[in-house]
Amino acid sequence: MARLRYSGRMRKLLASAALVAVLLPSAAHAWWEKGHRLVAEIAWDHLTPVARKNVQFLLGKESLADIASWPDVYRPSVTQTGNWHFTDIPSDTDKYDRDRDCPVQPGVKKGSYNDKVRDCATDRIPFFETIVADQNADPSERATALKFLVHFVGDIHQPFHASGVEKGGNGIIVTAFGQPTCSSYATTSKCNLHAIWDGFLIDRRKFSDKQYLKMLEGDIKANSVQAGPIDPVAWTEQSKMISDAGMVPSGADIDEAYYQKFIPAIDRQLELGGLRLAAELNAAFTQPPHTFKPVDPEKAEAEREAASKQPKK
Numbered sequence: 001m002a003r004l005r006y007s008g009r010m011r012k013l014l015a016s017a018a019l020v021a022v023l024l025p026s027a028a029h030a031w032w033e034k035g036h037r038l039v040a041e042i043a044w045d046h047l048t049p050v051a052r053k054n055v056q057f058l059l060g061k062e063s064l065a066d067i068a069s070w071p072d073v074y075r076p077s078v079t080q081t082g083n084w085h086f087t088d089i090p091s092d093t094d095k096y097d098r099d100r101d102c103p104v105q106p107g108v109k110k111g112s113y114n115d116k117v118r119d120c121a122t123d124r125i126p127f128f129e130t131i132v133a134d135q136n137a138d139p140s141e142r143a144t145a146l147k148f149l150v151h152f153v154g155d156i157h158q159p160f161h162a163s164g165v166e167k168g169g170n171g172i173i174v175t176a177f178g179q180p181t182c183s184s185y186a187t188t189s190k191c192n193l194h195a196i197w198d199g200f201l202i203d204r205r206k207f208s209d210k211q212y213l214k215m216l217e218g219d220i221k222a223n224s225v226q227a228g229p230i231d232p233v234a235w236t237e238q239s240k241m242i243s244d245a246g247m248v249p250s251g252a253d254i255d256e257a258y259y260q261k262f263i264p265a266i267d268r269q270l271e272l273g274g275l276r277l278a279a280e281l282n283a284a285f286t287q288p289p290h291t292f293k294p295v296d297p298e299k300a301e302a303e304r305e306a307a308s309k310q311p312k313k
């Protein structure tokens with residue numbers, strides 16, 4: 001694969017991301033956290049041996065599940081990354097339109113040389129996959145890209161991360177089983193529809209990660225659930241359709257009937273998110289990891305000089 005060229009800006013961003021990754025503890029209270037972990041666990045189960053070796057090479061002691069929520073912790077440090085977690089498809093359509101739904105980066109002109117990747121999940125998934133797959137890139141940059149990739153594949157499978165309606169349902173205030181709050185940690189903020197899908201419905205299953213994983217893997221097997229093609233646009237559009245089905249007006253109560261109706265869709269999204277992440281990583285990691293040797297600028301200069309002094313034949 002050709003050596004990727006990063007802009008100075010992207011290099012700086014990835015370098016500062018790598019630094020923050022070292023400084024910050026893992027996300028204890030990130031949204032959709034259990035969902036992210038489960039997607040990562042399923043992906044790990046379905047990786048090829050060579051892909052697993054590459055993941056271990058890049059992440060060291062950390063597992064895919066350990067790093068799955070890191071971009072949520074990192075998000076406040078570099079605000080531009082905030083838009084990478086979702087894609088806003090408007091209310092009247094289920095079709096993704098890149099120009100409409102994926103903002104151009106700040107300071108970049110649409111269609112210009114630098115307008116290669118934009119600021120939404122649907123664009124960032126293939127972008128970070130390319131960096132992850134680049135064996136010639138610096139491993140610390142690839143590790144950071146892997147953390148983003150794992151997270152955004154999880155995010156785009158949370159249906160309300162593909163909806164621009166009321167900021168992905170954040171603006172739709174609801175009650176949950178008659179209660180005004182629906183989160184064990186945001187106990188004072190009012191419950192909204194996004195939070196219901198981020199955590200409340202999953203938590204209501206009352207499964208440990210281990211129990212939940214076992215159930216999902218059993219379902220994948222029993223129903224021969226397949227990842228299908230690697231197609232982030234299709235994944236985004238499928239999510240948008242589910243969010244449309246789950247839409248309620250402000251003031252609605254999320255009750256047992258709503259939970260029973262939509263928990264199978266959430267489970268399937270977790271399964272698909274995991275299988276599709278595995279498909280991406282299996283495609284990215286086809287060679288055993290090899291040690292990256294950074295170019296020594298002084299040595300390279302000396303070699304160039306020596307070469308220029310050679311008599312021309």
Ligand SMILES: [Zn+2]
Nearest residue numbers: 072085151155
């Ligand atoms: Zn996120």
